[in-house]
Amino acid sequence: MSRYLLSIDQGTTSSRAILFNRQGEIAAVAQQEFTQHFPRDGWIEHDPEDIWESVVATCKEVLVKASISAGEVAGVGITNQRETTLLWDRTTGKPLYNAIVWQDRRTSDTCQTLREAGHTDSVQAKTGLLIDPYFSATKLAWLLENVEGARERAERGELAFGTVDSFLIWRLTNGKQHVTDATNASRTALFNIHTQQWDEDLLALFNIPANLLPSVKDSSDDFGMMEAEWLGAELPIAGVAGDQQAALVGQACFTPGMGKSTYGTGCFMIVNTGDTPALSRNRLLTTIGYRLNGKPTYALEGSIFVAGATVQWLRDGLNLFADAAETEALAKETRLGHSVYLVPAFTGLGAPHWDPKARGAIFGLTRDTGIAEIVAAGLQAVCYQTRDLQHCMNDDMDATPSKLRVDGGMVKNSWLMQFLSDMLDVEVDRPTILETTALGAAYLAGLRLGWYDSLEEIEQLWNCEKSFMPTMEDAPREQLYQGWLDAVSRVRSGE
Numbered sequence: 001m002s003r004y005l006l007s008i009d010q011g012t013t014s015s016r017a018i019l020f021n022r023q024g025e026i027a028a029v030a031q032q033e034f035t036q037h038f039p040r041d042g043w044i045e046h047d048p049e050d051i052w053e054s055v056v057a058t059c060k061e062v063l064v065k066a067s068i069s070a071g072e073v074a075g076v077g078i079t080n081q082r083e084t085t086l087l088w089d090r091t092t093g094k095p096l097y098n099a100i101v102w103q104d105r106r107t108s109d110t111c112q113t114l115r116e117a118g119h120t121d122s123v124q125a126k127t128g129l130l131i132d133p134y135f136s137a138t139k140l141a142w143l144l145e146n147v148e149g150a151r152e153r154a155e156r157g158e159l160a161f162g163t164v165d166s167f168l169i170w171r172l173t174n175g176k177q178h179v180t181d182a183t184n185a186s187r188t189a190l191f192n193i194h195t196q197q198w199d200e201d202l203l204a205l206f207n208i209p210a211n212l213l214p215s216v217k218d219s220s221d222d223f224g225m226m227e228a229e230w231l232g233a234e235l236p237i238a239g240v241a242g243d244q245q246a247a248l249v250g251q252a253c254f255t256p257g258m259g260k261s262t263y264g265t266g267c268f269m270i271v272n273t274g275d276t277p278a279l280s281r282n283r284l285l286t287t288i289g290y291r292l293n294g295k296p297t298y299a300l301e302g303s304i305f306v307a308g309a310t311v312q313w314l315r316d317g318l319n320l321f322a323d324a325a326e327t328e329a330l331a332k333e334t335r336l337g338h339s340v341y342l343v344p345a346f347t348g349l350g351a352p353h354w355d356p357k358a359r360g361a362i363f364g365l366t367r368d369t370g371i372a373e374i375v376a377a378g379l380q381a382v383c384y385q386t387r388d389l390q391h392c393m394n395d396d397m398d399a400t401p402s403k404l405r406v407d408g409g410m411v412k413n414s415w416l417m418q419f420l421s422d423m424l425d426v427e428v429d430r431p432t433i434l435e436t437t438a439l440g441a442a443y444l445a446g447l448r449l450g451w452y453d454s455l456e457e458i459e460q461l462w463n464c465e466k467s468f469m470p471t472m473e474d475a476p477r478e479q480l481y482q483g484w485l486d487a488v489s490r491v492r493s494g495e
Contacts, residue, residue: 002071002072002073002074002075003021003022003068003072003074004019004020004021004027004066004068004072004073004074005019005020005073005074005075005076005077005442005445005446005449005451006018006019006059006062006073006075006076006077006235006442007019007020007076007077007078007079007438007439007441007442007445008055008058008059008076008077008078008079008168008438008441009079009080009243009435009437009438009441010051010055010078010079010080010081010164010165010168011080011081011243011264011265012081012084012101012102012103012264012265012266013033013034013036013265013309013312014031014032014033014034014054015031015032015034015051015054015055015057015058016029016030016031016032016058016435016438017029017030017031017055017058017059017061017062018030018062018435018438018439018442019062019063019066019068019073020438020439020442022446022451023461024433024439024442024443024458024461025433026433026435027066028062028063028065028066029062029065029435030057030058030059030061030062030065031058032054032057032058032061033054034046034047034050034051034054035047035050036101037098040106042104042105042106042108042347042348042356043104043105043106044100044101044103044104044347045098045099045100045101045104046084046098046099046101047098047099048086048088048095048098048099048167049095051099051164051167051168052167052168052171055168056230059230059231060231063231069232069233070228070231070232070233070235071232071233073231073233073235074445074446074449074451075235075236075237075238075239075445075446075448075449076172076226076235076236076237076238076239076445077237077238077239077240077246077438077440077441077442077443077444077445077446078165078168078169078223078237078239078240078441079165079240079241079242079243079246079437079438079440079441080163080164080165080168080184080240080242080243081101081102081164081243082102082163082164082183082184082187082242082243082244083102083134083135083136083139083163083187083188084099084100084101084102084136084163084164085099085100085136085139085140085143085161085163086099086161086162086163086164086166086167087140087143087144087147087150087154087159087160087161087212088159088160088162088167088170089158089159089160090157090158090159090160090175090178091158093170093171093175095167096143096147096150096159097143097147097150099164099167100139100142100143102134103134103265103266103305103347104133104139104347105133105347105348105356105357106133106139106142107133107138107139107141107142108133108348108356108357110133110138110141110142111131111132111133111138111356114131114138114205115131119131119205122201123189123202123205124279124286125279126192126193126194126199126201126202127186127189127190127191127192127193127199127202128186128193128277128279128285128286128287128298129187129189129285129286129287130283130285130354131189132354132356133356134303134305134350135187135188135189136163136187136188136189136190137188137189137190137202137206137208138189138206140161140188140206140208140212141206141207141208144207144208154209154211154212155209157211159212160178160212160214161208161212161213161214162178162180162214163180163184163187163188163242165180165181165184165240165242166178166179166180166184166214169223169224169237169240172224172226172227172230172237173224173225173226173227173237174227174229176224176225177223177224177237178214178215179214179215179216179217179223179224180214180215180216180217180240181216181217181218181219181221181223181240181241181242181291182196182216182217182218182219182288182290182291182296183219183240183241183242183245183246183287183288183289183290183291184240184241184242185198185214185216185288186287186288187242187287189202189206190202190203190206190208190213191216193277193286193287193288193296193298194277196216196291196294196296197216198210198213198216217240218291218292218293218294219239219240219241219245219249219290219291219292219444220238220239220290220292220444220445220447220448221238221239221240221448222236222237222238222448223236223237223238223240224236224237225237236445236448236449237445238444238445238446238448238449239441239442239443239444239445239446239447239448240441240444241290241440241441241444243262243264243268243437244262244268244270244301244437245270245287245288245289245290245299245440246436246437246438246439246440246441246444247260247262247268247270247407247408247436247437247440248260248270248272248289248290248299248440249290249439249440249441249443249444249458250407250433250435250436250437250438250439250440250441250443251405251407251431251436251440251462252455252458252459252461252462253270253271253272253289253405254272254297254455254456254458254459255272256272256273256274257271257272257397257401258271258272258401258405259271259272259393259401259404259405260404260405260406260407260436261386261389261404261405261406261407262406262407262408262436262437263307263308263382263406263407263408263409263410263411264307264308264408264409264410264437265306265307265308265309265312266303266304266305266306266307266308266309266350267303267304267307267382267385267386267408268301268302268303268304269301269302269386269389269390269393269404270287270289270299270300270301271299271300271301271393271397271401272289272297272298272299273286273289273298273299273300273397274297274298275295275296275297275298276298277298278298278300278396278397280300280392280396281395281396282352282391282392282395282396283351283352283353283354283392284300284301284302284351284352284389284392284393284396285300285301285302285303285351286298286299286300286301287299287300287301290444292447292455300393300396300397301351302350302351302352302388302389302392302393303350303351304350304351304382304385304386304389305345305346305347305348305349305350306344306345306346306347306360307344307382307385307408307410308324308408308409308410309344309346310342310344310378310379310381310382311324311327311378311379311410312324313344313346314327314374314375314378318374320371320374320375321371321375324409325412327375327378327379327413327416328413328414328415328416330371330372330375330376331372331375331376331379331413331415331416332415333372334372334373334376336476336480337476338364338369338373338376338377339364339365339366339369339483340362340363340364340365340369340373340374340376340377341362341363341364341377341380341381341483341484341486341487342360342361342362342363342374342377342378342380342381343358343360343361343362343363343381343487343488343490343491344360344378344381345358345359345360345361345491346359346360349488349491349492351388351389351392352388352389352392353488353492355492355493356493357493358491358492358493359491360491361487361490361491362374362377363487363490364483364487379413379415379416379419380419380423380480380484381484382410382416382420383416383419383420383423383424384423384480384481384484386420386423386424387423387424387481390424390426401426402426402427403426403427403428403429404424404426404427404428404429405429405431406420406428406429406430407430407431407434407435407436407437408434408437409434411430411434412434414466414468417430417466417468418468418471420468421468421469421470421471422470422471422472422477423472423477423480423481424470425470425472425477426470427467427468427469427470428467428468429464429466429467429468430464430465430466430467430468431462431463431464431465432463432464432465433463443458446458
């Protein structure tokens with residue numbers, strides 16, 4: 001009897017496999033971190049074999065932890081770090097180069113050239129995106145130009161491009177399926193979100209051969225069968241979505257105006273805008289939230305490149321503490337008016353600034369500044385950046401949502417969630433299940449496999465663990481935020 005759904009959550013710093021039951025409850029979790037590679041300033045890469053091996057290992061481990069066989073799994077959902085770009089051999093499945101990670105900024109100059117040539121409006125009109133190194137198109141173009149023989153082999157049809165979901169599905173199906181879903185396709189800057197097709201004009205602009213591209217499916221669809229050699233039984237891959245869109249589903253934000261903010265390596269706020277793609281006036285992204293039965297649901301998204309990665313840097317780079325769990329107690333030691341601001345522009349600034357050449361800094365150090373103040377500033381930076389996004393969202397939608405659903409590893413920190421509520425001046429709701437990214441992928445698979453009849457049925461499964469209500473007065477809130485804006489102005493590159 002199939003009692004579980006297996007969710008593969010392939011993230012930026014680790015891969016996880018999670019088993020969910022029909023009620024959306026976690027039965028077992030396995031996680032494995034892998035190495036980040038930084039070959040040059042602003043370059044970030046992953047070894048695709050590390051990604052693959054960690055996924056297979058965690059899938060096997062989670063079955064052992066739950067004391068079940070693959071035969072008790074109904075199917076598989078996949079969610080993944082988006083925009084990360086891979087190029088591999090169609091015959092051998094071997095990558096030609098490391099995966100270029102979404103945070104990578106090596107194509108900044110290329111993007112600047114495209115902007116100066118006047119392509120910004122046309123790209124945004126078709127894709128909902130800005131011209132930025134964040135997205136896959138210029139990463140793929142870089143691979144074709146800089147990996148020896150890649151362009152010639154691509155023209156001959158010997159190579160395949162994909163985001164991480166495509167690469168995993170290719171491997172899991174032993175090369176039988178070269179596919180992606182609409183949410184991941186919408187992050188490449190090659191996909192027209194209105195026609196729901198790869199766009200010939202965009203392929204020409206970025207000089208990308210069409211034969212490299214995967215077929216685009218719904219988020220809940222038939223993505224092929226995971227071969228029995230990996231876990232001991234054939235399993236249908238039935239749900240796929242980029243990590244932030246999967247979290248939108250996992251948070252049951254199915255009504256226009258509902259939004260969630262995920263705090264992982266980066267921070268991503270997405271608000272459901274329904275059937276209509278809303279073009280941002282504030283340099284936010286228009287994206288596909290999910291696509292079911294051929295019908296896209298759109299969303300507005302603000303992307304912050306560094307959130308949990310700040311905590312990781314404070315831990316591993318500065319050795320200020322041994323475990324991220326210590327940050328809550330350290331932050332509680334600080335007074336509200338400490339003068340320290342940490343701007344974590346380690347890989348540039350995301351929305352709404354989109355400044356790839358900005359770099360991080362710490363301001364306001366005094367003689368009595370200690371570890372606690374620097375840690376608190378790192379946490380507060382996440383909240384200040386979220387408020388940057390909130391302002392833009394409210395203006396673009398001409399509305400102010402009164403609640404925000406949150407998820408991701410950082411939201412376990414109640415001090416941080418209270419400061420977030422205070423800074424946004426809205427209710428912040430933390431769900432019972434924090435693994436909403438993996439949960440969303442499981443729900444999408446469950447829809448395809450008949451576990452769930454509708455989104456309304458999934459919505460009934462969402463439960464709030466704790467709500468945080470704003471308690472800060474307006475004057476200190478504005479004073480703190482103005483200090484943040486001043487700090488950000490100092491790290492901008494001026495471009």
